[in-house]
């Protein structure tokens with residue numbers, strides 16, 4: 065009889081881990097308080113329009129492919145995806161823009177409009193990004209638990225590659241124009257990090273995008289989650305939705321069960337894909353953790369949150385908006401400082417706009433646009449009352465987009481809803497309303513992140529955003545590999561080793 069595993073949370077981390085553990089015969093139950101699998105990748109439907117509420121773009125699809133290989137199923141029977149070109153457009157405050165792509169010649173031609181020096185620096189920067197990618201992805205640092213030994217082995221290389229500088233610091237070393245510095249340093253924001261203090265190792269993302277592409281999954285990122293959930297149940301996993309974990313019960317320092325409103329689920333292994341503080345301070349009894357552990361865990365700092373608008377429009381903006389667009393405000397360092405350090409709501413903002421109708425018309429009624437607008441904001445440590453602030457903030461964002469890019473926007477809005485940091489806290493148990501969790505800064509990276517295997521409670525593990533290697537869909541799928549390794553070692557099993565064979569269609 066296989067060991068009983070309960071995974072709390074059906075985010076991409078929980079689903080990927082469930083598939084890995086079920087594939088080697090363990091008895092796996094995943095439970096989630098929400099109505100749909102996918103964690104942050106929830107779906108929204110309103111008035112004939114559909115929206116992905118959270119993640120919107122897929123990178124490193126080979127990591128998803130690998131899960132199907134491990135489960136012995138054909139990915140194409142579940143999911144299809146297509147590569148985007150450009151990956152995204154970035155509008156700068158001065159009205160110029162760049163269409164970010166993996167084509168080196170196109171990138172250099174566009175950069176030369178900013179600075180000839182920057183166009184020449186592109187290849188060298190990408191080479192550095194590749195070196196980080198090699199360490200984290202190809203040499204597998206991101207897919208095994210990060211031990212002290214691992215750190216000591218990686219440190220000389222990390223120092224040589226200047227991995228401990230900030231992401232922005234590294235970009236500033238290669239590029240002169242502030243616009244180039246932005247496009248080659250903002251990637252940590254994708255994973256909830258401050259580019260001015262996230263270590264440069266996260267500069268692997270530009271090469272990860274270049275090597276593997278940026279993809280649109282048919283049915284969106286929620287469709288991706290549904291595909292993984294289907295795979296998990298097809299191979300015999302049990303998925304319980306609308307089921308909240310209330311407590312993780314322990315006996316003699318070891319997990320024994322997870323309590324839900326429908327009764328206790330016995331467990332030899334409990335994995336939390338839920339928020340980190342929620343796991344340690346709400347789900348576990350106070351007595352389960354030594355005082356020193358509680359003190360240590362409280363030292364972790366949370367990163368940013370987001371304010372989201374989902375708008376169904378009666379017209380489209382094909383000239384202005386490709387599938388993914390970033391619209392920058394006048395400030396970079398100052399704005400990031402307001403969000404991460406000062407935790408105030410500034411007058412200006414930078415926005416990310418998702419227009420999936422550009423690639424797939426099924427997201428909106430004919431002639432319409434399904435638009436999602438994301439503004440990075442401070443987490444709830446700011447003390448901002450979003451119930452009071454949201455209407456004004458929403459209006460400011462829509463007015464700004466209308467003035468800068470989307471002529472007549474406000475008159476075309478058919479349906480509209482918003483999602484605030486308070487919703488992340490209430491609906492998804494995200495501490496401080498921060499869906500990206502523990503901020504990826506130097507002191508909270510690699511073996512300084514909360515470990516995949518709990519130091520303090522036997523049989524308790526973490527998977528997803530808050531553990532190694534970190535946030536983002538590729539990050540949490542890698543975390544599932546690392547956590548699976550720790551669990552399988554502990555229960556005396558080993559994972560079937562399969563080399564992923566990418567088929568990008």
Ligand SMILES: Cc1cc2nc3c(=O)[nH]c(=O)nc-3n(C[C@H](O)[C@H](O)[C@H](O)COP(=O)(O)OP(=O)(O)OC[C@H]3O[C@@H](n4cnc5c(N)ncnc54)[C@H](O)[C@@H]3O)c2cc1C
Pocket residue numbers: 072073074075076077078095096097098102103104105117118119120121122123254255307308309310337338339342370438491492493499500527528529530534535536537538540
């Ligand atoms: C707005 C937004 C946009 C993003 N865009 C991208 C993108 O384009 N590409 C990308 O790669 N990444 C993106 N990310 C990051 C990415 O979505 C996340 O890092 C990733 O999805 C997190 O997955 P996870 O497995 O850690 O868990 P989560 O998705 O955070 O899921 C955790 C789950 O646990 C559940 N839960 C919590 N407590 C309990 C409990 N007590 N009982 C039961 N269930 C519980 C929650 O309901 C939730 O469903 C984005 C994130 C956000 C918020």
